[in-house]
Amino acid sequence: MKLDKLSFFFHNAKKQDIVFSMFVLLLCVVMYQIPTGFEDRLPKNAEYTEGLVLSVDNSRAELHGLIRSGSQSLDIQILKGRLKGTVFHTGNVYMGKMELDREFEPGDHAFVTISTNGDETITNVNTSDFYRLRIEAVLMGVFALFLLLYGGFFGFQAMLSFIFSTFAMWKLMIPMMLKGYDPILLSFVAVVILSAVILFLVAGVNRKGIVALLGASLGLGVTAIITLIFSGPFKVNGAVRPFSETLLYAGNTHLDLTRLFIAGVVLSASGAVMDLAMDISAAMSEIVRNKPDISRKDLLVSGNTIGRSVIGTMTTTLLFAYSGSYLAMVMLFMGQGIPNGNLLNISYVAAEILHTVVGSFGLVLVAPITTAMGAMLYVPLKKKRA
Template identity: 25%
Template sequence: MRKKFLLTIIFIILLGNVVIAEGFESNFVKAEVIDVENQSYNESKNQIVRVKVLEGDYVNQEIDIEYFTIDYSEYNFELHRGSKVRIRISKNEHNKIEANIMNICREDHLKLLGIIFLIAVIIFGRMKGLLSVMSLGISGIIIIKIMMPMILKGCNPVIVAIICSILIILISFILIAGFTRKSFIAILGTVGGTIIAGILAQTFTNLCAITGLASEEVTFLIREVGMEIDFKGLFLSGVIIGSIGVVMDVAMTITSVIFELKSQSPRIGFIKLMHSGLEVGKDVMATMVNTLVLAYVGGSMPLFLMFYNFNMSLSQAVSKEIIATEIIRSLCGSIGLILTIPLTSFIASIMVEDK
């Protein structure tokens, strides 16, 4: 147990170091505001700020930068002495150092939030909680190091997503529950539910003629980056990856219930086990489907507000691709979750009988 604890802590530290090392660029650095002069021209506001570079080749150098606040944008914030910012440093034709403020520096606050999360996990989850954090970190590495590079190389995003999903499912269950009969059943149920969600998403994406080009992020990738990939497949890969978490939770819950029933009542038969799994699944489904759908709705609140403001009818709104994709994403994930319940109940009831 102590060895597992130490390995988990070492993994988290190494993961943090990898992320920090890979995110560093010598000309895109962290700086601290040491002086601010507020100015205004007509209705626009700007600030002349002096910053001290905190890292990189120009560490400890002081640079004056003119910063404009832009209403109704991500740059609608004012700077003050002590603010941490991200700046891009360059040299002009006269070899003079110039810099632009790219964004406010948020990582210190997010690190604090991450520490609070880890403390909560350690207090209430103990070793299981730490292993779940380790599993989450490995999932992130798989997505960043395997899935993203393969998609950028032109591989089919759907196939890549399925392979990476299976990897994530295998590693997560084995890490958290060990390679036991219970985890094997949960793996089968999760893979089955995820594949069902993927097949449904593929079918209705084709039926609804989804292009995958409706979002601003995709427009940016095409116009600014010049990226040429299968954006429809990219959307489908997002549906598959997005459905894993809740499906894993449902599969493990159903499996654990059936195994516990069998251990408490060894003579209980397949039919009763199956029925118990389905009954528990109904209660789990009611909350999980709500959680899944509301998570997608919550992430699209500005979008729904826009359509509400334009007084669009329901039929007009759902015909918009940007709305249709959210409906496909949430409903296909929910159906995959629902069908995981009978699938896992059936597999667990058969395999626990042979125990």
């Protein structure tokens, strides 16, 4: 019975795809072990754990319109670690910013930092935020389960690409940016490597994956160049992104926020570009499979027809995806009666226009590029086989 289930899981999976997946899994394990290089900045003699809020005293808290000030007094019972069961009296200070403040109630679970000195004497107990690790793990577990149940081995490959991308950005790309490496070049190299791993996991190590990778890489390269060209005339300061200015104040004055902004444009456009490249490559692969004697010219025409059909919805997809992040900002400006000319000249809005249009430009370009790559790689190899 177990063998039957195992064979069902690997149904239609090729040996080379299984080997490549195991190689990527090994890379994930290796990257997990790699230090970021910033561990020494973590607070010394600190324990991070989960606490249960037993009681709350709001006598020192004040509400001014929508903004809270003052603080809460909390009694928290530690639920994990060496101090499990211990009750501490601590506070929750309001910062006056809704996106950063949190209001605890009895029964809430808090993420607690317990600081000690050299002789293990507790010096401070701080509730930094709500404890969300458990529900995050549950959500990720449900996501992984659905992928495995629906896709089997291919669902496992999709989940593996998700994990690999996360580790590559968290363990390699972000630390290298913090260390001063050029963010534009770094983001481009990162997305090319990520695209290669993801596309080969999804399509297999074959011509379909190679064509999609070439199309996506060239499309992203053009996207980076266009962003570099237009970011100057747009006069966009990278500080328009949340926490960018704070990043400088945190001791990273060597960073160029504008180049970080451009790197973010390349990174955010990579997913849609990769999808479009794979759609066109897969469609052209099926055309060649069903009509092996097709000419390069006819395949090129068919690929362009497919590309034109897809780019209309894909560019709109980017518009919807990006607009969700700045919906409240546009609502604020419109609600204040700001004229459209003024609205479009505000740096925040101009940055999002640049972000959206350049990303869409990359999508428009990746279609003919992928089609050309497919026409060159699919047809000649097929003719040699014949």
